Amino acid sequence: MVDPVVPQIAADLAVDVGTAALLSTAFTLPYALMQPVLGTYGDFFGKTRLMNLSLLFVSITALICAVATSFSLVFAMRVAAGLVAGGVFPVAMALVGDLVPVHQRQVMIGRLLAVGLTGNVVGAAIAGVIGDFLGWRGIFAVIGAFGLIIAIVAFSAFRGYPTVAPSAPFNRASVIQSFRGIFNEPRAKICFGSVFFEGIFIHGIFPYVAILLLAAGEARASIAGLVIAAFGFGGVIYSLSVPALVGRFAEPRLMLTGGILAAIALGLAAVHFPWYAQIGVFALFGFGFYLMHGCIQVHVTDLSPTARGAAASLHSSFFFAGQATGPVLYGIGYAHGSLEWLMLLGAVVIIVIAVICARFLRHRNASPEP
DSSP: OOGGGHHHHHHHTTOOHHHHHTHHHHHHHHHHHHHHHHHHHHHHHOHHHHHHHHHHHHHHHHHHHHHOOSHHHHHHHHHHHHHHHTTSHHHHHHHHHHHSOHHHHHHHHHHHHHHHHHHHHHHHHHHHHHHHHHHHHHHHHHHHHHHHHHHHHHHHHTTTOOOOOOSSOOOHHHHHHHHHHHHHSHHHHHHHHHHHHHHHHTGGGGGGHHHHHHHTTOOOHHHHHHHHHHHHHHHHHHHHHHHHHHHHSOHHHHHHHHHHHHHHHHHHHTTOOOHHHHHHHHHHHHHHHHHHHHHHHHHHHTSOTTOHHHHHHHHHHHHHHHHHHHHHHHHHHHHTTOHHHHHHHHHHHHHHHHHHHHHHOOOTTOOOOO
16 A cells, blocks of 8 residues: 555655655564564463454554654654564464365465455555546545454454464463474475565565656556556456465476566566556466465465464565565665666576476475476
């Protein structure tokens, strides 16, 4: 919701656009750092309780942003939101891992992604429209109020919801053992390393979409929101097609195909096509990314049967550490006139990730696939 209106925030609060783009890092870096803590809390004290409290707190920070009169307060509230936001989607993914057998998990995670990505699509698109009519403050006010309503409803809806009981009482030794067990699994290094670089080169470019369009003469926040939303729409297409894809193609082929499509799209985005063509490019971008990323997520939920919350949180931690680094790296490129070259470098990195994942990620007791 913030990315389409980075230029508006910069102009209204008297900061340069590069500084305003760091609002993405302000959210994603604490998100990444807090993930191991939140995942462990969910494993030992209850996943649905954590989801409810996290959504409530994030909604309150958004409402404070709506009335903030200084960039420092907006920045601080984005940091505060990032500290707890990881208690929602990654924990929901871990809950799916608790409740769904591994052979059905990719389809169920695809459905979860469909819901989350619908939020991404609607959020980015509506944020741009609201930004054009009510300004960036209206975005925070509307989404903050809506989130507050959903949080209140969720407290009632999840009351008494049956979930998997913790495997052991909470203590420091249990936590250390859980994390050690996760990192002893060879796939962990590949999964976490891959999503770190995905975060840098794929999601790190989003705060610069509005700036790139502005350089091409397109100043409307609604158009920037539409282009960003197209990425999520591509993910929705993936989530709807995942049952057929899983039934027809081997997982390594899905990862390799997804990486190639995402790399092609990132390269095309650097060519500065008109905004209506960029919508198609970003839809392809989203489809390719989630085709590869969804396969990685399935492996993450299989790293530790007794500490899925911790595994999912580490996955999210590495991904958002990359996403926090991405705007800084792209910002350096933007300042030195080499943003497009960094995007092309990112396309190469994505292909390398896809090849490594397709070659080395295998489920327990699974024989190598051709």
